[in-house]
Amino acid sequence: MRKVLGSLTAVVLVILLTSYGLWTSKRHVGHYLTDLRIQLVINDGEPGDRGNLLGIQPELFASDYSSVKRLHRKLAAYLQQAHDRGLINDKTIVVLPEHIGTWLFAVDEKSQFYQAATIEEAMNWLAFSNPLLFLDAMLHARGEKRLEDAHLRMKAQSMARNYQSLFGGLAREFAVTLVAGSIVLPSPEVRDGQLQVGKGALYNSSLVFGREGIPLGQPQRQLFPSWYQRGYIRSGKDTPLNVVDTPAGRLATLIGSDSWYPDNYVRLNAAGAELIAVPAFVAGNGSWSQPWRSDKHQQLSSRLDLGSKPLTQGEAWRRLALGPISTARAGISVFMRGQLWDQGSAGHSFASRGGQSVAEQSISAAPKGAKPGHGARLINLWL
Template sequence: MRKFLLLSLLALLLAAVTGYGVWTQQRSSGHYLSDLRIRLAVNQGVAGAHGNLLGLQPELFPNDYQSPARLRRKLAAYLQQARGLGLLNEKTIVVLPEHIGTWLLLRDEKDELYQALDQQEAMNWLMFGNPLKLLGALFNAKGRSFLEDARLRMKARTMAEDYQALFGGLAKEFGVTLVAGSIVLPDPSVEQGTLKIGKGALYNVSLVFAADGHPLGQPQRKLYPTFDERGYIKGGGRQELTAVQTPAGKLGVLIGTDSWYPDNYSKLDELGVSLIAVAASLPGQNSWDKPWRGFKNAATPAEISLRPGELGEGEAWHRLTLISRAPASQSTAGISVFLHGQFWNQRYSGQSFISQDGRSIAARDGSDRGARLLNLWLP
C-alpha cells in the first residue's frame, strides 16, 4: 500500500512539473488595439537648413511590449505622423524617453502578466513564467535589491538585441538620428557595431543611432542613479560623459536626473556639445505637480541651494535643467522628453519641454494623457 501511495505521489508530482513546464512555454499574442494618435504640442522656430530636435513623448502600456513588432508599429505610426507634418529630415534628431527600452523585458509573456491588477502581481507572473532564466539571473545578481536585479537581468540578452533592432531600424527607416531613450542592461558595450551585454552590474544606459541604423559611440550610462534605483542600478563610476557627432551638431545625452547636476554641463561644454538630449521618466500619478523631494542621491551638488518642498516637481525640473543657460551651459539648445503611460497601477507623469536661450518651452495644456510631439527648429 505504501509503495502504491509513493508511486501515486511521484506520478502526481511528475504530472504537475510537466504541466508547469508546458505552461511556461505557452505564449499568447492576442489581439490588441493600440491608440496610434499623437499631437504636435510645441513647434518652436522656423524650418531651415540646420535641422531640428524632435521629442517624441509616447503613451505606452504593458501590451505594447508584448512583441517588438507591436511596439515598433506604434512608434513608427508616431514618426509617420511627424513626417506628414514635415518634421523629419536628414538633420532631425529624434529623442525618446528614459526606460522606453527597459520595458522590453515584457516581451512574449503570459496573458496573466498583462492582465495583472498591479505591478507587483505582474512581476510575480514574470518570474513564475521564466523559472530557468530567473534561476540563472539570481546566480549573477549584483545589486542590494537582489530580486529586482535578477528580474531585470534574466532577459538581458534578448532585450539588448530587441533594443538595437527596434530603434536602429526606426532610425534607418525614417532617415533620422535617434536617441533611443534608455534601457537597463548588465555592463553593456558596443562591439563591432553590435550592442553586447556583460556579466557585471546593471546600468541605465542610452544609445544613439545614426540614420543608417548603426550605433554612434558607446552607451551613455546614467551617472547618478536616484535613491530608489541605487539598490540595483550602478552609477557611471569612472565613465565620463561622451558626445556624438550628428548632422545637426555635436550631441550630448543626459539620463533622467543627471540633468540636474551643474558639473555635467561643464563636462559637455569641454566636449564642445551644442545640443543636449535628456531622456527622463517620472513615476507616480500627478507627481509633476507634487512638492519636489530633493536629489534623492548622496551626490547632492554643493552649489544647489534649492530645498525639498520649496517648489513643485515640475518647477524643479525646469530650474535644475541648465541647458543653454550661460555661463552654466554653452549649448545652443536641448530637449527633455518624459515617458508617459500606465503600467498596471503605476502611472508615469512628467511634462516634456524644450530648452533654448536660457528658457523652457512646454506644452500649454499640461495634460499627462496622450502622446505628444515637441519640435524645435535649430537656428
C-alpha cells in the first residue's frame, strides 16, 4: 500500500511540476498600443545649423513594456511626430527620462503580472514566473533590501541586451544622438561596443548612443541615488563624470538628483561640457507640487541654497538643476510620466540656456481627453 501511495504521490508531483513549467513558459502577448499622442510644450530658440536638445517625456504604462517591439513602436511614434514637426536633424540630441530602461524587467511576462493592482503583487508574479532566475538573483543580491535587489537583478542580462537593441536601434533609425534615460543593472560596462553586466552591486546608469546606434563611452553611474532607492542601489559617487563628443558639442549626463549639486558642475566645467542632459524621475502622482523635504535626500542636500521660503518639489528642481554655476551652453531635464501599477510619477520637464531656466508657458493645453498633468510631451531647445 505504501508503494502505491508513494508512486501516486510521485506521479502527482511530476504532473504539478510539469504543469508549473508549462505555465511559466507561456507569456502575455499584447495587441493594443496605449495613447501615442504627444504635445510640444517648449520650442525655444530659432532653428539653425547648431542642432537642438530634444526631450521626450513619454507617458508609459505597464502594458507598454510587455514586449520590446511594443515599446519601440510607441517611442518611435513619438520620434516620428517630432521629425514631422521639423525637430530632428543630424545634430539633434534626444534625451529620455530616468528609469525608462529599468522597467525592461517587465518584458515578456505573464498576463497576471501586467494585471496586478500593485507593484508588490507584480513583483510576486515576476518571481513566481521565473523561479530559477529569482533564486539565482537572491544568491547574488546585495545591500539592505535584498528582495528589491533580486527583483531588478534577475533579468539583468536580457535587460542589458534589450536596452541596447531598443535605444541604440532608435538612435540609428532616426540618425540622432540619444541619451537613453537610465537603467538599473549590476556593475554595467561597455566591452567591445556591447553593454555587459557583472555580478556586483546595482547601479542606476545612463548610456549615450551615437547616430549609428553605437554606445559613446561608458555608462554614467548615478552619484547620489534617490531616497526611494536606498538599500539596494549603490552610490557611484567615486566614479568619473563622463563627457562625450557629439555633432552638437561636448555632452555630459547627470542622472536625477546628481543635477542638484554644485560640485558636479565644477567638475563638468573643467571637463569642457557644453551641453548637459538630465534624465529625471519624481515618484508619486502629484508629488511635483508637494513640499520639498531635505530629510528624504542625501545629507549633502542640507547645504543646498534653497533660501528660507518653503518650496515645492517642482520649485526646488527648477532652482537646483542646471543652475548658473554651469558654463555649459544649454541643458535639459526630462521626466517620466505614466502609471506603472500603483506607482505614479510626476514632473514637468524644463530646459536651460546660459543658466536661465526655460519652462512650459502653460501646462493646461493638453491633448483632448487627457487628464491634467498627464500626456506625453516634447521639449525642444534650439542651440
